[in-house]
Amino acid sequence: MSTGPRYRFAPSPTGMFHVGGARTALHNWALARQSGGTFVLRIEDTDEVRNRPEWTAGIIDALAWLGISADDPHFEGPLFQSEYAAAHLEAANRLFESGHAYYCDMTPDEIQDRAKAEGTTGYGGWSRDRGLGPAPGSVLRFKVPEGTTVVHDLVRGDVEFDHAVIEDFVLVRGNGTPVFILANVVDDMSMGITNVVRAEEHLPNTPKQQMLWQALGHEPPVWAHVPVLVNEQRKKLSKRRDKVALEQYRDEGFLADAMVNYLMTLGWSPGEQEIQPWSVMEQSFRLDDVNLSPAFFDLKKLAAFNGEYIRRLSVDELVDACDPWLPAEWDRAVFREMAPHIQPRLNTLADAPGVVDFLFLDEPDIDDDSWSKTMTTEYAQPLLADAIGAFETCAWDAATIKATLEDVMGRYDLKLGKAQAPVRVAVTGRTVGPPLFEALEVMGRDESLRRMRNALDRL
Numbered sequence: 001m002s003t004g005p006r007y008r009f010a011p012s013p014t015g016m017f018h019v020g021g022a023r024t025a026l027h028n029w030a031l032a033r034q035s036g037g038t039f040v041l042r043i044e045d046t047d048e049v050r051n052r053p054e055w056t057a058g059i060i061d062a063l064a065w066l067g068i069s070a071d072d073p074h075f076e077g078p079l080f081q082s083e084y085a086a087a088h089l090e091a092a093n094r095l096f097e098s099g100h101a102y103y104c105d106m107t108p109d110e111i112q113d114r115a116k117a118e119g120t121t122g123y124g125g126w127s128r129d130r131g132l133g134p135a136p137g138s139v140l141r142f143k144v145p146e147g148t149t150v151v152h153d154l155v156r157g158d159v160e161f162d163h164a165v166i167e168d169f170v171l172v173r174g175n176g177t178p179v180f181i182l183a184n185v186v187d188d189m190s191m192g193i194t195n196v197v198r199a200e201e202h203l204p205n206t207p208k209q210q211m212l213w214q215a216l217g218h219e220p221p222v223w224a225h226v227p228v229l230v231n232e233q234r235k236k237l238s239k240r241r242d243k244v245a246l247e248q249y250r251d252e253g254f255l256a257d258a259m260v261n262y263l264m265t266l267g268w269s270p271g272e273q274e275i276q277p278w279s280v281m282e283q284s285f286r287l288d289d290v291n292l293s294p295a296f297f298d299l300k301k302l303a304a305f306n307g308e309y310i311r312r313l314s315v316d317e318l319v320d321a322c323d324p325w326l327p328a329e330w331d332r333a334v335f336r337e338m339a340p341h342i343q344p345r346l347n348t349l350a351d352a353p354g355v356v357d358f359l360f361l362d363e364p365d366i367d368d369d370s371w372s373k374t375m376t377t378e379y380a381q382p383l384l385a386d387a388i389g390a391f392e393t394c395a396w397d398a399a400t401i402k403a404t405l406e407d408v409m410g411r412y413d414l415k416l417g418k419a420q421a422p423v424r425v426a427v428t429g430r431t432v433g434p435p436l437f438e439a440l441e442v443m444g445r446d447e448s449l450r451r452m453r454n455a456l457d458r459l
């Protein structure tokens, strides 16, 4: 076992795996690996109502997809918070015994009425000195001492919290279950966690957690809170409003490497060159260089990153990567021939079938709009007829097909774009698509001519 620092990633399996969580996981993974430390995966599965085993499986799969592999020697877990319930309650009891916590039997209504009567908000520590013991329905509260807590945060510097604004918070609910703040601290403690790197939204919990570490007789961990991710309207990414599920990006044909690289650029810059391999970022990532401001999760930029990563694939890699998106009956050898020609225009792997489907359909799927735009010109009919004639005998490679069409179009005083259009629609069914002459070459002379003749017959 490594003796280096111990980081952890502690997701709650209550939904699809959020891209913000994925970034936090990558931060912890990089830091654990660059320091020869450990990355503990702890599944915080204590919310019985919202947890589902499939979300846990989804998290583990998604982490593996990002390259955070359970087989790596730096990886430890998954550990499950639900298995440590006894330790949470044991710690709660110790806090009670040592006078750091007390029981309170006031109902929420009683608390509200009393707060109103006293002109305060929240709970005023009213059961502190009542000497109550545990009883069904009573909660255990932490006795927040007077003073301040300073959280040393590697991203934010020192953040000071005045205890006057922190009420005596609940540790154990009336039904006997520990709350998140306690379970999270006790697990970090018993798992020997030395560094907590997590999202900014947990910063308000941190002074309370630091007090718990101290009350339980331990040095708190090194804290770091990374900035939230926001959408185009600068609103925090939310699963109701935004596409936040990592799984969805995977299923839409984003490459893991592109996703990893893009996530790492959110709130941190890998250098002048933003496209960087993980092996470099894993070593160069530093919490001190993480920004304080919210990071814009820019879908356009993500697509551009993905396109760039797609362009860097070898043809074999591209064919393999596209495979899950292609219908089983499509001939992979034909796709392979076309693949280098579509590579420059793909932003996701899922775009691939729509760009090449004409090669595999019995007939091109020509919509009325494309037809009327290209076939109703006065030159369409004679040009197609001449092109068919010339294509019957020319050599069948993209360069010769192009030269042959250029020769034909000279007779009509047309530019290449205009001259290509009827041929493209006749063969591919669309007005835009992959490079035409390469497409014709891959399609083959016979099928290309058959489609062009069919179009001519329609005219």
Ligand code: GLU
Pocket (backbone or CB within 6 Å): 009, 010, 011, 012, 044, 184, 197, 198, 199, 202
């Ligand atoms: N289970 C918490 C969450 O998913 C983790 C908080 C933490 O990292 O301490 O938000």
